[in-house]
Amino acid sequence: MKNAKEIINKLSLETNISLQEMPDIDLYMDQVIQLFDHTYKDKKRNDDEKVLTKTMINNYAKGKLFIPIKNKKYSKKHLMLISLIYQLKGALSINDIKATLEGINNKLTNDNIELEKFYTSFLAIQQGNAVDFEQEFHKRAAEVQNEVNKMEDDDSEQLEKILLITSLVNISNSYRKAAELLIDELKEEHVMEQGIQLTKKGKST
Secondary structure: OOOHHHHHHHHHOOOOOHHOOOOOOEOOHHHHHHHHHHHHHHHOOOOOOOOHHHHHHHHHHHOOOOOOOOOEEEEEEEHHHHHHHHHHHHOOOOHHHHHHHHHHHHHHOOOOOOHHHHHHHHHHHHHHHHHHHHHHHHHHHHHHHHHHOOOOOOOHHHHHHHHHHHHHHHHHHHHHHHHHHHHHHHHHHHHHHHHHHHHHHEEEE
């Protein structure tokens, strides 16, 4: 594909909010939105797309996707969690995101996790994913081009794009379904943990 490199550049795959970009002071909602808009502006499909809005943040709070805020301000921990939500929302439902992050939120409530270390690992994996995706994208584009070359069609460029779209969507669906299976396992584990806790409380009374 002629514009494969251009497409990859537009994706801004390595763009993320680093820990250094997150202030140590708590932020108001408008400041949080401004930070995310500034960081992810190049990842938007068009000017009408919103990176983060007050409605989104309020829905995340109501859905208990992150730990409660204090005095209408968002801490560095909230910024890390909202960054994770931003990455997950493109493929998962609100309920699935809640199930995915529930363990982290519970650990934060009980001070049983160093979130900065977890977030650093998340960023490292994202960087590796960006490299892997670029290689995979070029591989898929080459495979599609080989298939199109076998056809006798005057509009081969259009067919090439359509085949590449179907290939990318197929891979995306496979990854999403695999993630959903892992989420279902997390849900089952959470139910089991709740059952164990209830049993322990029953024995202690």
